[in-house]
Amino acid sequence: MIKRNISLKKYTTFKIGGRAKYFSEVKTLKQLKDALKWAQQQQVPFFILGNGSNVLFSDQGFSGLVIKLTNRGIKKLSSKSVLVQAGTLTNDFLNSCVKNNWSGFEWLAGIPGTMGGVVYGNAGAFGYEIKDYVKKVETFDSQTQSLKSYSRSQCHFSYRESIFKQKTEVIWQIELKVMSGNRKEIQEKIAENWRQKIKNHTFDFPSAGSVFKNIIIKNTPYQKYFNKKKGTVTILGQEIAVKGGKVSAGWFIEQCGLKGLKIGGAQIADFHGNIIINYKNAKAQDVLRLIQIAKDKVWQKFKIKLEEEVIIV
Numbered sequence: 380m381i382k383r384n385i386s387l388k389k390y391t392t393f394k395i396g397g398r399a400k401y402f403s404e405v406k407t408l409k410q411l412k413d414a415l416k417w418a419q420q421q422q423v424p425f426f427i428l429g430n431g432s433n434v435l436f437s438d439q440g441f442s443g444l445v446i447k448l449t450n451r452g453i454k455k456l457s458s459k460s461v462l463v464q465a466g467t468l469t470n471d472f473l474n475s476c477v478k479n480n481w482s483g484f485e486w487l488a489g490i491p492g493t494m495g496g497v498v499y500g501n502a503g504a505f506g507y508e509i510k511d512y513v514k515k516v517e518t519f520d521s522q523t524q525s526l527k528s529y530s531r532s533q534c535h536f537s538y539r540e541s542i543f544k545q546k547t548e549v550i551w552q553i554e555l556k557v558m559s560g561n562r563k564e565i566q567e568k569i570a571e572n573w574r575q576k577i578k579n580h581t582f583d584f585p586s587a588g589s590v591f592k593n594i595i596i597k598n599t600p601y602q603k604y605f606n607k608k609k610g611t612v613t614i615l616g617q618e619i620a621v622k623g624g625k626v627s628a629g630w631f632i633e634q635c636g637l638k639g640l641k642i643g644g645a646q647i648a649d650f651h652g653n654i655i656i657n658y659k660n661a662k663a664q665d666v667l668r669l670i671q672i673a674k675d676k677v678w679q680k681f682k683i684k685l686e687e688e689v690i691i692v
């Protein structure tokens with residue numbers, strides 16, 4: 380069913396955004412096909428929405444069809460693999476992991492997305508990324524009206540990137556490899572990761588998590604000051620940690636004195652330079668201005684280009 384004039388605020392963790400001209404929730408492949416066909420016939424663009432935890436919708440909203448995926452379900456294929464519907468929430472998948480003693484996904488705790496969204500942006504935390512668990516991704520291609528299958532290598536995963544960012548296909552289901560583990564240990568790891576996120580204030584205010592990608596040090600002028608043995612890099616006289624070849628984007632923003640900066644109802648969190656919070660009825664415009672200030676200041680001071688992780692629509 381196509382609804383009209385739907386506020387997008389309640390569909391994003393940022394709680395920001397105007398209205399979708401058209402909106403449809405899609406549970407089955409038939410519903411997806413119908414929705415895409417409808418958009419094609421009306422000649423309006425479509426946007427696929429998971430759990431809205433990595434998007435910033437503009438205050439003007441979206442003048443096409445927002446398709447929210449709610450195809451949920453997990454099917455065991457063998458002792459080593461499972462098929463997960465793209466609209467499955469990470470939390471529901473984690474509950475299944477506990478129930479079935481599947482270990483390896485504990486790092487998903489506190490990533491409030493759908494499994495499709497996780498694959499689209501190769502989400503990761505605590506040194507893990509979804510790319511290491513993907514066996515196959517099945518998409519629906521609106522151009523050819525057919526399902527397509529991608530092997531892990533065909534997904535071209537890299538840091539917060541996948542081939543799906545270059546495509547207009549809809550990730551429909553994902554085959555993941557699972558390992559069997561000890562239920563108590565899995566539960567404890569999940570709880571510990573939640574505690575860590577809560578301790579870092581990640582859930583205190585509406586946000587979209589990290590706004591910018593961390594900085595890959597080999598792509599910067601500071602590469603020559605990288606001490607591989609110590610796992611640090613010296614930047615303008617300061618020695619900072621390099622994790623997985625990256626320095627926290629938040630560090631650069633903090634060094635520019637931007638933590639706590641407010642515009643309208645949005646603020647660069649005073650607890651984390653790379654999180655923008657909606658502390659009071661923020662507009663997308665407020666967030667966009669903070670993003671631009673952070674980019675300008677970090678470039679002026681460090682000659683580092685910040686790149687958005689959050690998807691701006």
Ligand SMILES: Cc1cc2nc3c(=O)[nH]c(=O)nc-3n(C[C@H](O)[C@H](O)[C@H](O)COP(=O)(O)OP(=O)(O)OC[C@H]3O[C@@H](n4cnc5c(N)ncnc54)[C@H](O)[C@@H]3O)c2cc1C
Nearest residue numbers: 427429430431432433492493495496497502503504550588
């Ligand atoms: C409090 C908080 C903590 C977070 N912590 C982390 C973290 O630790 N690590 C991390 O990587 N991220 C983190 N995030 C960001 C976010 O949760 C992830 O990026 C998540 O994977 C997004 O999934 P989603 O379903 O919400 O995607 P959405 O926000 O709905 O969409 C994001 C993008 O993916 C596309 N997309 C979504 N589903 C599909 C699909 N099925 N087919 C095609 N395209 C699709 C959308 O079109 C959009 O471009 C955090 C966010 C918040 C709010």
